[in-house]
Amino acid sequence: MLQLKRHPNKLGIGGWLLKGRWGYERYLYILHRITGLGILTYFLLHIFVTSSRVLGMKTWEAVMGVLHHPVFMLGEYAVYAAFIFHALNGIRLILIEYGFAVGKAEEPVYPYRSSVNVQRPLGVGVMVLAVILALVGAARFFMLNGG
Amino acid sequence: MRKSTAWNLHMLAGLCLVILLGIHMITTHLDLILGWFNPAGGEAINWRNVVGRGMHLSWMLFYICFLGIALYHGLYGLRSILFELTLTRGAEKVVTAVLVTFGIALFIMGAAAAVVFQSQAMGA
Amino acid sequence: MTNERKSCEVVFHVRRFNPETDEKPYWQQFTVKVEPGMTVLDGLHQIKRQHDFSLAWRYSCRMGVCGSCGMLINGSATLACNTQILDISDRNLTIAALPNFKIIRDLVSDLSPMFEKHVAVLPYMLRDDIQEMHEPTGEYYQSPDDLLEYLQFTYCIKCGCCMAACPTMATDDAFLGPQPLAQAYRYTIDNRDDGTDRRKKAVTVEHGLFRCHYGGECSAVCPKGVDPARAIQLMKKQLFFDFLKLTKHKTPAHVLGRPEGVERNPKIPEPPPYTVEQE
Numbered sequence: 001m002l003q004l005k006r007h008p009n010k011l012g013i014g015g016w017l018l019k020g021r022w023g024y025e026r027y028l029y030i031l032h033r034i035t036g037l038g039i040l041t042y043f044l045l046h047i048f049v050t051s052s053r054v055l056g057m058k059t060w061e062a063v064m065g066v067l068h069h070p071v072f073m074l075g076e077y078a079v080y081a082a083f084i085f086h087a088l089n090g091i092r093l094i095l096i097e098y099g100f101a102v103g104k105a106e107e108p109v110y111p112y113r114s115s116v117n118v119q120r121p122l123g124v125g126v127m128v129l130a131v132i133l134a135l136v137g138a139a140r141f142f143m144l145n146g147g
Numbered sequence: 148m149r150k151s152t153a154w155n156l157h158m159l160a161g162l163c164l165v166i167l168l169g170i171h172m173i174t175t176h177l178d179l180i181l182g183w184f185n186p187a188g189g190e191a192i193n194w195r196n197v198v199g200r201g202m203h204l205s206w207m208l209f210y211i212c213f214l215g216i217a218l219y220h221g222l223y224g225l226r227s228i229l230f231e232l233t234l235t236r237g238a239e240k241v242v243t244a245v246l247v248t249f250g251i252a253l254f255i256m257g258a259a260a261a262v263v264f265q266s267q268a269m270g271a
Numbered sequence: 272m273t274n275e276r277k278s279c280e281v282v283f284h285v286r287r288f289n290p291e292t293d294e295k296p297y298w299q300q301f302t303v304k305v306e307p308g309m310t311v312l313d314g315l316h317q318i319k320r321q322h323d324f325s326l327a328w329r330y331s332c333r334m335g336v337c338g339s340c341g342m343l344i345n346g347s348a349t350l351a352c353n354t355q356i357l358d359i360s361d362r363n364l365t366i367a368a369l370p371n372f373k374i375i376r377d378l379v380s381d382l383s384p385m386f387e388k389h390v391a392v393l394p395y396m397l398r399d400d401i402q403e404m405h406e407p408t409g410e411y412y413q414s415p416d417d418l419l420e421y422l423q424f425t426y427c428i429k430c431g432c433c434m435a436a437c438p439t440m441a442t443d444d445a446f447l448g449p450q451p452l453a454q455a456y457r458y459t460i461d462n463r464d465d466g467t468d469r470r471k472k473a474v475t476v477e478h479g480l481f482r483c484h485y486g487g488e489c490s491a492v493c494p495k496g497v498d499p500a501r502a503i504q505l506m507k508k509q510l511f512f513d514f515l516k517l518t519k520h521k522t523p524a525h526v527l528g529r530p531e532g533v534e535r536n537p538k539i540p541e542p543p544p545y546t547v548e549q550e
Binding site for chain 3: 149150151153154155230231232233239
């Protein structure tokens with residue numbers, strides 16, 4: 001049989017976010033990945049930084065002095081906001097992935113109401129709550145000044 | 148470890164982290180609003196607060212549990228993302244081995260720091 | 272519908288690829304006069320008749336039953352025959368082959384990896400009573416509630432839209448995908464089936480069940496309302512409850528034999544005589 005070449009058509013990493021018109025949950029999914037990777041990067045550095053407390057007060061205060069720079073403050077706020085989102089969305093994902101928030105199987109009658117519709121309030125609630133908590137954090141980071 | 152066990156542990160670790168990292172965030176970032184867990188008051192990263200927390204056995208255990216659980220959750224998550232990029236069988240094995248070694252090394256380092264610091268703080 | 276629909280000219284941007292002559296796909300534009308009620312499939316026929324007879328796509332039933340004409344229409348995987356052009360656009364329409372599958376030609380994608388993965392999850396009844404399966408003496412007992420547990424997932428027409436929309440499929444070649452995993456659940460939850468353990472082994476592989484992170488896209492695009500994402504999460508739930516020993520041990524449905532000692536209701540007519548000779 002004549003075998004013609006096939007053209008590969010995988011969307012690739014870009015396809016996680018782009019190359020199509022996707023739904024709300026897909027953007028939550030990609031945000032969950034990005035925040036997860038961001039927190040992990042911070043966390044690995046954080047282990048080294050905080051382990052420096054073993055070296056005594058002087059080292060600690062020198063390291064913390066550097067980290068009081070506005071750039072690091074902004075970075076820390078990003079990690080805080082990322083955690084808020086990742087945690088809330090994570091709870092939503094646990095509820096979904098253990099099958100508690102997707103509803104029961106039902107006969108599909110047009111217009112179809114899928115599990116995506118069933119869990120949608122959860123997805124919206126997560127974002128609302130995340131924004132509120134991120135704003136509370138912003139008050140601490142950018143308005144209060146610690147002594 | 149079986150695939151389903153590893154995944155279930157990932158989920159369980161995530162649930163624990165919501166609580167552990169939540170406490171950590173309240174301690175360090177809502178310090179000026181709530182002021183919990185900071186014996187000397189003010190910013191959580193002040194040396195006296197760090198020592199104040201570090202000398203308690205319960206805080207030491209908290210940090211060690213936190214470290215281990217967070218490493219497992221984070222590195223398993225990273226492994227998931229890497230595996231979804233269509234690696235070869237060999238590359239998958241290498242990734243797993245590297246991440247496990249890296250995770251154990253970091254755990255030992257961080258846990259050692261917590262234990263040593265606790266004895267230092269008690270002595271001070 | 273309140274607003275009156277008028278015929279208008281729509282530009283079809285079609286992603287073309289001919290394996291014999293082209294190195295890679297390219298976009299080609301056709302202007303099609305669209306009447307109210309025309310589906311994307313009708314539009315493609317119009318192009319073939321009036322503009323370019325070499326345009327290739329796959330279709331058969333043209334009424335959303337066969338699952339042949341899945342393609343990426345305006346960035347969303349769906350069936351061409353099931354999509355009204357004026358529902359989505361009265362100016363531009365982009366049409367490409369389903370992503371995450373290799374392109375054979377123009378809008379025809381190679382769905383065979385999906386079929387192979389479908390077979391890998393054992394999508395058929397697994398039971399010990401082989402003799403009864405081959406020469407049935409009655410029906411397996413199933414209540415309407417038992418039926419509802421899996422009915423939704425039987426509507427799958429294997430069009431591949433969910434596989435094209437899945438973000439994990441976008442990068443992971445080995446991932447089983449929404450369609451096969453949903454079918455694995457469809458058979459596992461069927462009370463006539465006894466293959467839970469074997470199917471569990473087939474789906475809890477490295478690139479199986481746990482590579483689904485609920486992007487929700489498969490359920491959103493499914494043209495038959497099958498909801499693969501729900502099936503996958505319910506399967507995870509079932510595995511988890513099995514692990515905790517919280518599910519009652521399921522015995523496969525027993526055979527309902529013919530009732531004995533009962534008179535036939537005379538109002539029920541006899542079946543018509545055989546039209547072919549019996550051996």
